[in-house]
Amino acid sequence: MKNDKVLEVLELSKTFGEGESKTEALRSISFSVAEGEFLGIMGPSGSGKTTLLNCIATMIRPSSGKILLKGRDIQAFSESETAEYRGRDIGFIFQEFELLDNLTGRENIALPLALHGISPQSAEGEIMRLAEVFDIKTELPKFPTEMSGGQKQRVAAARALISNPAIVLADEPTGALDSQNAKTLMKCLSLACNTVMMVTHDANAASYCSRILFIRDGKLFHELRRNPETEAPSDFYARIVVVLSQMGGGATNVL
Amino acid sequence: MFFKQVRRNAMRDRKKNSLYFASMTVAIIAFYTLLSLESQDVMQFLHQVESQAVSKLLAVIPVVYLISLLFVFFLVFFAVKFDLMSRRREFGLYLMLGMKRRRLFGMIFLENLMNSTISLIFGITGAVFLTELISLATVKLTGLGIIAHRFTISFSALLFTIFGYLFVSLFSTLVICIRTSRTEPNELLHAEKSRSFSTLTKKSSMFSLVVGIICLLIAYGIGIFLFSEFQPSIFAIFFFGAVGTFLFYRGFGAIIERRILKSGEGGTGLSVFNSRQLQEQVTHRSSSLAVSSLLLLLAVSFLTVGIGNSLGTKKANPRGVDFTLFCTADEFNAVKNDSEIMSKVKLAYPMELSRVRREGSVLAPSIYTALDEGVQNKNARSSLPSFSEVERIISESAFRSLQEGLGKTLPPLGDNKVALYLRHDSVAEIHNVLNKLLKNGTRATIDGKKYEFLPEIYTDNIVADTAISIYFAVIVPDEVYKRLEKGEGPVGYNLQLKDEEVEKEGLPPALFALQRILREKEIRHESYIQGIGRSLFLAVSGAYLSFYLGFLFLIIANTSLAVTFSIMHEEGKGRYKTLLMLGAKRSDIYASAMSQIRHYFLLVLGLTAVSSIFAIITLFFSMVRIPAGASFALVLGLSAGAFLLLILIEVIYIGAVKKAIKKQIAAI
Numbered sequence: 001m002k003n004d005k006v007l008e009v010l011e012l013s014k015t016f017g018e019g020e021s022k023t024e025a026l027r028s029i030s031f032s033v034a035e036g037e038f039l040g041i042m043g044p045s046g047s048g049k050t051t052l053l054n055c056i057a058t059m060i061r062p063s064s065g066k067i068l069l070k071g072r073d074i075q076a077f078s079e080s081e082t083a084e085y086r087g088r089d090i091g092f093i094f095q096e097f098e099l100l101d102n103l104t105g106r107e108n109i110a111l112p113l114a115l116h117g118i119s120p121q122s123a124e125g126e127i128m129r130l131a132e133v134f135d136i137k138t139e140l141p142k143f144p145t146e147m148s149g150g151q152k153q154r155v156a157a158a159r160a161l162i163s164n165p166a167i168v169l170a171d172e173p174t175g176a177l178d179s180q181n182a183k184t185l186m187k188c189l190s191l192a193c194n195t196v197m198m199v200t201h202d203a204n205a206a207s208y209c210s211r212i213l214f215i216r217d218g219k220l221f222h223e224l225r226r227n228p229e230t231e232a233p234s235d236f237y238a239r240i241v242v243v244l245s246q247m248g249g250g251a252t253n254v255l
Numbered sequence: 256m257f258f259k260q261v262r263r264n265a266m267r268d269r270k271k272n273s274l275y276f277a278s279m280t281v282a283i284i285a286f287y288t289l290l291s292l293e294s295q296d297v298m299q300f301l302h303q304v305e306s307q308a309v310s311k312l313l314a315v316i317p318v319v320y321l322i323s324l325l326f327v328f329f330l331v332f333f334a335v336k337f338d339l340m341s342r343r344r345e346f347g348l349y350l351m352l353g354m355k356r357r358r359l360f361g362m363i364f365l366e367n368l369m370n371s372t373i374s375l376i377f378g379i380t381g382a383v384f385l386t387e388l389i390s391l392a393t394v395k396l397t398g399l400g401i402i403a404h405r406f407t408i409s410f411s412a413l414l415f416t417i418f419g420y421l422f423v424s425l426f427s428t429l430v431i432c433i434r435t436s437r438t439e440p441n442e443l444l445h446a447e448k449s450r451s452f453s454t455l456t457k458k459s460s461m462f463s464l465v466v467g468i469i470c471l472l473i474a475y476g477i478g479i480f481l482f483s484e485f486q487p488s489i490f491a492i493f494f495f496g497a498v499g500t501f502l503f504y505r506g507f508g509a510i511i512e513r514r515i516l517k518s519g520e521g522g523t524g525l526s527v528f529n530s531r532q533l534q535e536q537v538t539h540r541s542s543s544l545a546v547s548s549l550l551l552l553l554a555v556s557f558l559t560v561g562i563g564n565s566l567g568t569k570k571a572n573p574r575g576v577d578f579t580l581f582c583t584a585d586e587f588n589a590v591k592n593d594s595e596i597m598s599k600v601k602l603a604y605p606m607e608l609s610r611v612r613r614e615g616s617v618l619a620p621s622i623y624t625a626l627d628e629g630v631q632n633k634n635a636r637s638s639l640p641s642f643s644e645v646e647r648i649i650s651e652s653a654f655r656s657l658q659e660g661l662g663k664t665l666p667p668l669g670d671n672k673v674a675l676y677l678r679h680d681s682v683a684e685i686h687n688v689l690n691k692l693l694k695n696g697t698r699a700t701i702d703g704k705k706y707e708f709l710p711e712i713y714t715d716n717i718v719a720d721t722a723i724s725i726y727f728a729v730i731v732p733d734e735v736y737k738r739l740e741k742g743e744g745p746v747g748y749n750l751q752l753k754d755e756e757v758e759k760e761g762l763p764p765a766l767f768a769l770q771r772i773l774r775e776k777e778i779r780h781e782s783y784i785q786g787i788g789r790s791l792f793l794a795v796s797g798a799y800l801s802f803y804l805g806f807l808f809l810i811i812a813n814t815s816l817a818v819t820f821s822i823m824h825e826e827g828k829g830r831y832k833t834l835l836m837l838g839a840k841r842s843d844i845y846a847s848a849m850s851q852i853r854h855y856f857l858l859v860l861g862l863t864a865v866s867s868i869f870a871i872i873t874l875f876f877s878m879v880r881i882p883a884g885a886s887f888a889l890v891l892g893l894s895a896g897a898f899l900l901l902i903l904i905e906v907i908y909i910g911a912v913k914k915a916i917k918k919q920i921a922a923i
Contacts, residue, residue: 057836080840087838098833102531112837114524159837 006167006195007033007056012065014051014218025051027218028065033167033197038190040209041199042240044247048218049199053171056197057092058082070166087112091160093170097152099144099159106140109159116163123162130158133192135184150181154188161192170198174205203244207237214247221247261362265369268338274821274911275334276374278814282327283378283420285807288386289320290412292799296390301792308792312800319800323807324419326550330811330818332427333543335367337822339431346435347443360432364425371424375417382416383408457509464506470499471866478873486877496866500548503862504541508534525839525847528830532851536823537858543819548863550812554805555867555901559874561801562893574783575679575716576657577766578750579606579723581779587748590778599769601753602660605745606717607650608728612741619699619708619729622675622692629688647728649676649717650736653745660751661715665730673699674709674730679716681726686712701735718747720781763787809901813908820855824848824916831923841920848916856909 014026025048033039041049054060056067058074067074069089077085086092091112099108109127110120120127131137134154139147147155153173160168173189174182186208189196200206214222222243226236269276292298293313302309339346349359387406435443474495481488511534515527537544580587584605590596591603651668654676658665668674677689689712699706713730717723723746731739756765766784773780831844 059836083838083840085838086836092836094836098829098836100528100531100830100833102535102827102830103528107527107531111528111834114527115834115837115839115843117524 004035005032006035006037006070007197008066008068008071009052009056010066010068012052012055012067013063014048014055014060015063024218026055026062029215029218029220030065031213031220033195035195037195038193038208038210039197040206040212041197041215042201042203042206042212042244043215043221047215049215050171051218052215053169053197053199057090057169058086084116087116088163089166091163091165091168093153093157093160093168093173095172095175097144097149097156097176099152099156101144104141104143105136105147105155108144108155109140109162112159112163126162126164127158130161130192134158134188148181149177150184153177153181153185157185157189157192167195167197168193170196170200172200172202173198174200174202179204203237203240206240207233209236212240212243214243216247257358257362258365261365261369264362265366265373268366269370269373272334272338272818272821274817274908274915275814276370277911278810279327279331279371279374279420280378280381281810282323282330282807283375283416284382284385285803285810286320286323286416286419287379287382287409287412288389289316289323289803290415291382291386291407291409292316294407294409294412295386296407301788312792315800319804320415320419323804324423326808326811327420328423328427330815331424332430333815334818335424335427336431337818339363339435341822341825343435343438343443347440350440350443356436360436363432364428367424367428368421371421375420378420379413379416457512460506460509460512462506463502464509467499467502467504467506470495470502472499474499475866475869478869479876482873483877492873496552497545497549500862500866501542501545504537504544504548507541507858508538511537525834525843528834529847529850529854532827532847533854533858535827536820536851536855540819540823543815544859547812547816547819548859548866550808550815551859551863552866552870554808554812555863556870556874557801557805557808558897558901559871561798561805562890562897563874564797564801574762575661575786576606576719576749577660577752577783578769578773579718579720579747579781580750580773581722581747581781584744586778590748590750593776595772596750596769596776599752599756599765599772600750602656602749602751604653604656604749606657606723606747606749607653607736607740608717608723608725608746609648609736609740609743611646611648611739619675619697621697622689622727625688625692625697626685629691630684647725648736648739649728649730650740651730651732654713654717654730657715657717657749658713660749663715665713666709668709668730668732670732670734671704671706672709673701673706673732673735674711674713676713676717676725676728676730678724678726679714681714699729701731701739706731716786718749718781719783720785722747722781809904813904816856816859817908817912820852820912821915824851824919828919828923831920835923844923845917845920848920849913852909852912852916856905860905 009032010030012026012029013024016023016025029048029052041052043049051060055062056074058077061075069085074082074085099105100111103111106120106127109130110123113120113123127140128137131140134157136151136154136158139151139155144152144155153176157173160170168189170189174185177185182202182205186205190208196209198205198209206212210226210228212224213220214224224236224239224243293316298309298313346359350356390407474492477488477492477495482492511530515530515534580590582590587603587605597603651665654674655665665674666672675689675693677686693708693710693712697708699708717725750769752762752765752769756768759765760768763784766782770780770782770784834844835841
């Protein structure tokens with residue numbers, strides 16, 4: 001049987017602090033991401049969605065549970081395997097872009113390849129293809145300070161995709177963008193990426209997803225699916241908003 | 256609570272900037288050492304013998320102090336500014352939490368006061384020890400034994416050091432606080448986001464670089480070809496050298512850019528990142544690199560002059576005649592009958608030196624021809640006297656007495672020999688040319704008769720100090736002297752102390768004792784003690800001040816370099832976090848930072864080394880003259896010592912920066 005699960009999260013828990021200050025950010029969460037899926041993670045602040053993403057990105061270690069990428073347990077990785085995983089198996093898009101301000105757009109995009117000993121010259125074709133998709137051809141020789149926020153985030157997205165990762169992890173990628181730039185970015189992402197897992201607050205951005213997991217208090221709360229062929233993002237948006245309002249407790253939680 | 260926080264912040268600052276604090280402590284040691292010069296034993300002694308020159312030197316010290324204070328001010332200003340910049344977020348937070356600006360600045364002020372005080376305590380303790388060591392070393396090195404050593408603390412030096420340093424430190428803090436007070440809390444909180452990276456356009460970078468190199472070449476050229484002939488050209492050297500250095504660093508980014516583009520942005524690993532980091536440091540901090548490079552160059556130059564001076568003075572001081580009296584023959588006879596004086600003196604004789612009676616006669620033409628042909632060095636040539644000046648003769652008996660007084664002998668001249676006298680501090684080249692000539696058996700002609708020269712050149716000073724200064728003379732038999740002298744009588748009467756007197760008390764006290772008697776009897780004289788005083792004074796003033804400034808500039812330049820690098824690194828810390836997220840290994844990042852440090856220091860030291868070579872050549876062509884007889888091994892040894900000191904200081908600084916950066920990376 002073909003295993004089309006790119007990412008599997010099994011019984012994942014994360015606890016911060018000890019004793020009275022103990023906070024359970026994630027409580028035994030399990031889910032998987034299939035190849036080609038555009039998964040959204042939504043939830044109120046403090047629900048644990050960023051902790052979840054950071055666990056998968058190996059930025060923090062979970063307290064218990066397993067994370068498997070293409071069947072391999074990422075917690076068992078050595079330091080060099082972890083570096084390899086960060087640079088090649090996943091692509092990461094940050095809310096604040098995190099471009100190196102002393103490298104040009106082209107150098108920023110090529111950085112993950114260079115870090116793993118691949119000459120960026122050999123990937124020139126791929127860089128140009130991504131620049132075309134993300135409409136950043138003219139930004140390639142520029143430094144980040146010479147770009148707009150939207151351009152920076154598209155360069156960052158191209159960087160996340162350059163090493164052809166198994167999955168792209170995005171942490172509030174539209175958080176620092178205006179609505180027009182957010183829309184352009186989401187369109188580009190859904191075109192260029194194969195498998196994405198995106199944490200977001202933004203219902204507009206989430207409407208580009210094919211599935212959304214809603215998390216509250218560290219647990220799965222709800223799941224929405226969309227068939228991209230039959231349901232337009234605008235209809236999906238309406239459904240997301242309903243769940244979000246339910247998750248807030250509707251009117252019952254209002255004091 | 257407030258003071259507890261101040262104490263804690265101050266401690267954190269000291270830990271974070273330990274290199275800076277160590278350097279400040281060294282600067283304080285240097286200040287005190289300079290300022291306390293007046294009260295150091297060696298100066299106290301010199302004041303007795305060379306009071307005028309010492310006063311002149313002491314008048315220069317405040318100027319040197321102010322200049323070094325000014326340099327330290329810039330360094331402190333720079334370091335405090337960047338320390339506060341790296342804490343902008345923290346300050347923004349305090350303000351947002353409702354701290355009043357006045358209280359915030361009070362806090363910063365107190366923190367700096369506390370750290371400055373701690374630097375002062377360490378610095379002054381170290382300085383007192385160092386000055387003690389210097390005093391003891393001077394006593395030992397000069398071998399004089401005259402300086403009754405005692406422990407001293409100079410209170411005026413203490414006061415000036417404390418106030419000078421506190422003023423510099425607190426004034427710079429105040430200026431920066433006032434500037435920061437105009438910044439809004441929000442801007443402080445989000446300080447690191449506002450950084451921008453920009454490079455000069457390629458054309459203007461290349462232009463800067465080319466013009467910079469041309470300016471440097473002009474400065475080197477003037478130094479080597481013009482400076483020894485025309486001293487005011489030093490201003491042109493400074494101008495072209497400084498402008499060239501600034502432009503060179505301003506434009507150097509272009510070379511790095513070319514390197515990046517040449518590799519087609521195709522370097523793997525962190526090579527592109529490293530080059531961009533270096534480019535950013537060079538472009539954004541080009542003036543700071545230029546200033547550091549120039550300061551290092553000044554340091555090397557001062558150390559060179561210091562070495563030259565200390566060599567130059569050591570050799571100029573062989574013991575010769577103890578006293579020369581300037582009196583009439585009758586007065587001299589009275590001295591000879593004075594039991595108080597004669598009880599201390601083993602020899603008293605007239606120094607018979609005279610011009611030749613017949614103007615324009617040339618006793619030994621071969622000597623002048625040989626010198627004219629053999630001496631090529633410009634400096635040596637300029638010190639050659641003209642023919643008319645050199646026609647001097649010394650009587651055999653006077654010179655024999657002089658030699659006897661020094662425990663040497665002069666072979667008998669008989670009636671067919673003469674000897675050549677040359678001043679003791681002549682230029683090596685002249686000495687060599689004459690030596691060769693005498694070995695070849697050259698002759699002098701007096702009244703048509705040929706006289707053979709003794710093969711040795713005699714160089715003992717014919718008077719106690721500098722009253723009579725001649726370059727050449729011919730020592731002739733007494734009978735010839737009487738025939739040729741102008742009849743003006745002896746130039747002075749020399750006295751030589753008894754050996755027992757010298758052995759009993761040491762040379763200088765014995766000299767002082769007889770000097771006192773001569774002063775009481777109002778006999779005009781000069782003493783060998785003045786010579787000792789002068790050479791010691793030159794050694795102290797020349798070498799001491801040169802070494803002081805050299806060392807201080809070395810410290811300031813290196814601290815400025817280290818602080819600049821650390822700050823740039825601190826500012827770009829976020830980049831390392833991103834690199835880790837993109838899959839860089841920690842070991843790669845560490846290697847990258849180390850390579851940046853190496854290249855950064857290499858960039859400054861490289862240009863400094865090239866400029867230094869030219870500076871040293873220039874100095875040895877003009878200001879610094881290695882005296883005749885100074886051993887090559889000694890010159891080489893001293894230079895190697897200075898070079899090792901430079902390397903050691905660089906290694907210490909680079910090592911300290913590496914350690915600090917390693918810590919920073921581990922904490923990411």
